[in-house]
């Protein structure tokens with residue numbers, strides 16, 4: 001019936017012009033956001049931009065200053081008194097510091113939220129979820145005997161056990177080391193998709209958001225800067241902030257003449273910009289294609305390598321680019337594999353324009 005209700009009543013979660021102030025400071029500013037049934041949405045943004053506050057508002061742990069929150073078709077938060085408490089919202093919560101009950105076994109922890117079910121059913125359900133998260137063998141141990149990552153899995157199983165309409169996850173993987181984190185992310189995403197659970201996940205890690213999310217809402221200073229699929233945000237960023245958030249980029253400035261801007265890397269098309277206007281040119285390091293020319297740079301008029309470093313799956317080159325008109329530009333290039341030309345090596349450069357972005361000043 002839950003799924004039927006979700007299907008008929010639109011979004012699983014809807015935030016309607018939600019605003020939140022602390023001591024007169026707005027930390028969440030009139031935010032609209034919805035979660036469709038089964039959709040994973042990531043709130044992404046730098047520290048302090050209001051992600052956790054927004055999640056706490058959805059959970060019922062924080063009252064918004066104004067705006068409305070709907071879960072399914074139910075209004076759960078509104079100015080003038082409606083404020084359904086967290087335990088009545090049918091949401092599953094898991095935070096960075098998962099607080100398992102130390103005096104209960106893993107199995108008992110997971111059964112905790114479904115104690116209204118018959119005992120046998122509780123057990124079956126809990127073991128099924130623990131199994132999906134790779135923790136079935138630990139059912140009868142106490143939390144303190146588990147690693148942080150294992151505790152995190154149990155906390156997720158516990159939050160999922162009551163089949164919540166919406167899962168709310170706040171940096172649930174951030175206390176884990178990189179290897180373990182990848183594995184748990186993978187398992188968690190699998191389970192969320194299998195159970196078709198609408199999920200709002202807070203993270204400051206762009207890679208995590210891209211991996212987990214159907215849609216990302218990128219925040220800055222209490223506002224959503226851009227919402228879209230990971231591909232939307234990565235390939236059609238709305239502003240420089242969005243480009244920069246997904247990794248270091250080369251940034252240069254130029255002036256538009258006759259629909260193009262001239263750089264040492266060639267003429268870049270600048271459609272839609274007025275003649276004479278100055279533009280910011282953002283070039284992802286992976287947009288720069290590097291080809292070795294014969295020998296050292298004969299004079300300093302040739303583009304050449306200043307430094308090269310192996311990062312692992314990619315190589316990072318620091319390059320001095322020279323244009324035909326004597327213009328010079330320093331930039332980073334990231335190329336796949338082991339590609340480590342020596343300092344002074346002459347190179348020719350080409351840009352993958354799908355990873356180059358122009359913005360007006």
Ligand code: ATP
Pocket residue numbers: 022023027045046047048049050051052053054204
């Ligand atoms: P982080 O990734 O560091 O957790 P965040 O994006 O989740 O950051 P929030 O935790 O939502 O950001 O905090 C947003 C702002 O609101 C911060 O400046 C924070 O200090 C402030 N804030 C949050 N909760 C309270 C509170 N209960 N009282 C006063 N200020 C608060």
